Amino acid sequence: MGQRTGLPETLRVLLAEYPRDLWDSTVPLDGVTRFWLDRHIMFRSLLAQMEDEARRLCDGAAPPEHAVRAIRRQAAILLSELYGHHKIEDLHYFPQLALLEPRLGAGFEILDADHHALEEHLDDLATAVGGLVQAAPEVQHDAAGRLQVRLDRFGGVLDRHLFDEEEIVVPILLRHGEGLVG
Numbered sequence: 001m002g003q004r005t006g007l008p009e010t011l012r013v014l015l016a017e018y019p020r021d022l023w024d025s026t027v028p029l030d031g032v033t034r035f036w037l038d039r040h041i042m043f044r045s046l047l048a049q050m051e052d053e054a055r056r057l058c059d060g061a062a063p064p065e066h067a068v069r070a071i072r073r074q075a076a077i078l079l080s081e082l083y084g085h086h087k088i089e090d091l092h093y094f095p096q097l098a099l100l101e102p103r104l105g106a107g108f109e110i111l112d113a114d115h116h117a118l119e120e121h122l123d124d125l126a127t128a129v130g131g132l133v134q135a136a137p138e139v140q141h142d143a144a145g146r147l148q149v150r151l152d153r154f155g156g157v158l159d160r161h162l163f164d165e166e167e168i169v170v171p172i173l174l175r176h177g178e179g180l181v182g
Contacts, residue, residue, distance in 0.1 A: 004110075007164050011107040014171035026174055033173045039085055040162045046078040047158065051151050054132075057144040064140050068133060071147070075129040079122055082158075086115045089165075097169060100176045107168040114161040121154045 018026070027033045053070045056062035090112060098108045128143075128150040135143035 004160060004164070007107065007110070007167055011104055011110075012167060013103065014101065014175060015167050018171035018174045020167070020170075023170060023174075027170070033170060036169065036173075037166065039081070040166065043078065043082060043085075043158065043162065046074050046081075047151065047155050050074045050078070051148070051155065054144050054148045054151060058141060058148060064137065067144075068140070071129060072133050075125065079126055082118070082122060086118070090115060093169075097172050101172050104168055104172070107164075111161070111165050111168065114157075114164075118157065118161060121157055125150050125154050 023037075027037065050071050053062060053067045053074070057064060057067040057071075094108045094111065098105050128147040132140065132143040132147050
């Protein structure tokens with residue numbers, strides 16, 4: 001998963017009909033597709049906030065108590081929401097979407113494999129956050145540095161997955177109508 005730089009062209013066939021640059025004008029303001037994209041925006045935003053707080057903590061630019069509390073809160077939301085999001089995708093959305101576009105079945109296999117790979121990254125992230133939360137003040141800087149390494153590694157993997165998922169799922173929803181899932 002970490003080595004992938006994008007989807008094979010065979011899995012981007014609907015993207016040619018529904019390119020990313022048109023999504024803002026074609027995705028309804030409410031409904032499944034907007035909800036899906038908004039969840040992805042939230043995941044990226046929480047990760048960016050955690051990265052910023054960890055960086056500020058390492059640089060001494062944030063009060064440690066504030067930064068650790070913020071990171072703990074953001075991590076709790078991110079971990080909980082990602083686990084739930086992936087579970088509903090694996091059990092509900094992906095099987096329905098794969099039936100609508102059988103030629104993209106290999107794409108859903110990739111996304112499912114990503115979910116399994118992401119679980120390990122999520123566990124590592126939770127461990128790093130726990131290490132920071134439990135760290136004595138004299139070693140918080142080191143714990144924040146370890147967290148930064150985990151966040152950087154996790155961020156690349158998560159962004160690759162979210163980007164690829166969007167390029168498979170959004171065109172299907174736009175083509176078939178989002179009323180078919182839900």
